[in-house]
Amino acid sequence: MKRAFSSDLALCRRLAGLALLCFLPGWARAAELQVPALVEAGQAFSIPLGGSGQATFYLLGPDHVVKRTVNLGSDLEIVSSDVRSAGRYQVILCDTSCTSATFEVRAAQPAHLSFFLHPSRVPVSTPDSIDASAFVFDQYFNLVLTPAAVDFRVTPASGAGFSQRASTRQGVTWMRMNSTPHEGPVRVTAVLGNVDEARVVQQVAGEACRLSMKAVVSGNRVTLETDPVRDCSGNALPDGTVVSFTKLDNAGKSTVDTPIKKGIARMDFSLHGRAQISVACGVVLGNEVALNGKL
Amino acid sequence: MKSMAELTLALKKILAGLLNPRFAKGTSLAVAACVLAIAQSAPQIELPPVHLDAAGLTPRPIEGLTGTTIARHYALAWHDLEVASESGRAEGLGEEFVGFAKDRLVKRIAEQNQTGVHVHIVDHGHHLKATFYSTDGTAMQLLDQVQLEIQTFDGNKLLDTRNAPHEYIVLMTPGADRWYIRDLEEVSARR
Numbered sequence: 001m002k003r004a005f006s007s008d009l010a011l012c013r014r015l016a017g018l019a020l021l022c023f024l025p026g027w028a029r030a031a032e033l034q035v036p037a038l039v040e041a042g043q044a045f046s047i048p049l050g051g052s053g054q055a056t057f058y059l060l061g062p063d064h065v066v067k068r069t070v071n072l073g074s075d076l077e078i079v080s081s082d083v084r085s086a087g088r089y090q091v092i093l094c095d096t097s098c099t100s101a102t103f104e105v106r107a108a109q110p111a112h113l114s115f116f117l118h119p120s121r122v123p124v125s126t127p128d129s130i131d132a133s134a135f136v137f138d139q140y141f142n143l144v145l146t147p148a149a150v151d152f153r154v155t156p157a158s159g160a161g162f163s164q165r166a167s168t169r170q171g172v173t174w175m176r177m178n179s180t181p182h183e184g185p186v187r188v189t190a191v192l193g194n195v196d197e198a199r200v201v202q203q204v205a206g207e208a209c210r211l212s213m214k215a216v217v218s219g220n221r222v223t224l225e226t227d228p229v230r231d232c233s234g235n236a237l238p239d240g241t242v243v244s245f246t247k248l249d250n251a252g253k254s255t256v257d258t259p260i261k262k263g264i265a266r267m268d269f270s271l272h273g274r275a276q277i278s279v280a281c282g283v284v285l286g287n288e289v290a291l292n293g294k295l
Numbered sequence: 296m297k298s299m300a301e302l303t304l305a306l307k308k309i310l311a312g313l314l315n316p317r318f319a320k321g322t323s324l325a326v327a328a329c330v331l332a333i334a335q336s337a338p339q340i341e342l343p344p345v346h347l348d349a350a351g352l353t354p355r356p357i358e359g360l361t362g363t364t365i366a367r368h369y370a371l372a373w374h375d376l377e378v379a380s381e382s383g384r385a386e387g388l389g390e391e392f393v394g395f396a397k398d399r400l401v402k403r404i405a406e407q408n409q410t411g412v413h414v415h416i417v418d419h420g421h422h423l424k425a426t427f428y429s430t431d432g433t434a435m436q437l438l439d440q441v442q443l444e445i446q447t448f449d450g451n452k453l454l455d456t457r458n459a460p461h462e463y464i465v466l467m468t469p470g471a472d473r474w475y476i477r478d479l480e481e482v483s484a485r486r
Binding site: 056100133141170 | 406411430449466
């Protein structure tokens with residue numbers, strides 16, 4: 001009985017020794033890493049390090065890798081510049097073995113707008129012709145994924161301005177609008193809090209409208225001249241816009257393209273007998289004149 | 296990419312030679328064989344599988360060819376990223392990354408080299424979902440769900456192994472002949 005007891009005691013001592021052997025390295029090892037699940041970009045924080053002695057600390061982020069020796073049993077300071085980029089970060093602490101954890105850095109408050117306005121020139125009064133897209137970034141140029149309301153403020157050169165609000169989804173929002181009836185620059189400003197970014201789209205006259213010409217005959221020549229060429233909203237078509245005059249007479253068919261100068265297009269033709277002359281600008285046909293002594 | 300450039304240079308030289316009529320007849324067969332040999336000897340890059348889903352994309356639908364190009368260059372980009380992470384050589388990143396994405400990766404690789412850390416990534420394939428394509432075609436946003444096995448080393452010492460799903464927000468913009476990754480941010484899969 002006594003022998004059995006001493007044998008049990010010996011076994012216990014051995015087990016206790018084994019347990020101690022197992023326990024001691026654990027004591028020396030870094031304790032479980034306790035990191036926050038989520039950190040705002042650029043925000044310093046600390047990681048409590050249990051245990052004692054020294055260990056090697058690694059921080060691996062999207063644009064940053066840190067390796068340094070740390071003292072266990074104290075707090076490990078993660079400085080602002082260590083966590084500026086949004087994304088997943090990996091923390092590893094190694095002494096006799098390694099333990100690891102991850103945390104996510106999310107974008108800070110919106111600080112920049114990346115704003116695209118398309119196209120740069122657009123005809124007036126065209127439905128769904130202007131597109132605006134805005135990407136929201138924080139001060140470190142991380143995409144801000146938290147939904148935010150962006151105001152698109154539209155200020156035409158003439159007429160009343162208006163505003164359209166759109167909420168971001170995964171850091172981006174967009175809107176589409178009609179061009180306004182009057183030519184000239186239209187300023188579109190994307191506004192989010194105190195951040196704004198402006199772009200300008202140039203509205204130009206649309207297709208010609210009610211195109212007409214008059215003819216003045218002098219001997220065997222005729223001078224053709226359009227009325228001021230305007231679109232249906234009354235905007236003058238820009239100088240340089242091509243107007244085509246087509247003449248059909250005994251000499252055959254002849255077409256001449258001429259640019260608008262000072263708002264009108266002018267052309268001289270020689271005549272060979274009776275003639276029929278038409279005018280066009282783009283896809284728009286104007287009036288026809290028949291030169292047989294009667295206009 | 297380098298091998299393609301070498302192949303292009305070789306082809307240019309060959310074409311210049313072909314324009315000389317004295318050599319045209321005699322060399323044409325040899326040239327054909329040579330081009331074939333160069334093409335066959337070019338190392339095949341094993342790209343990670345990329346599946347692109349662009350259903351319901353707004354405000355502009357995606358063209359078939361654009362979708363193919365995006366998937367291919369996204370796969371190439373991840374291949375380059377994985378090679379750079381393991382080798383510590385960031386030169387290849389400029390082929391597929393620009394802007395913030397490139398700057399961040401280049402900085403990360405440089406700091407990996409300073410600290411002696413390198414990362415081995417086993418890529419099990421990407422499921423890309425296109426979420427935004429601007430009307431003018433200058434920007435596309437995508438969401439990438441991928442299973443990655445990431446082994447982190449310090450020198451030869453394995454520090455950590457993780458096999459987990461990852462999710463990335465990606466911003467791609469078109470260049471002269473390809474789509475570049477302009478922004479690549481990992482986000483929590485349980486946002």
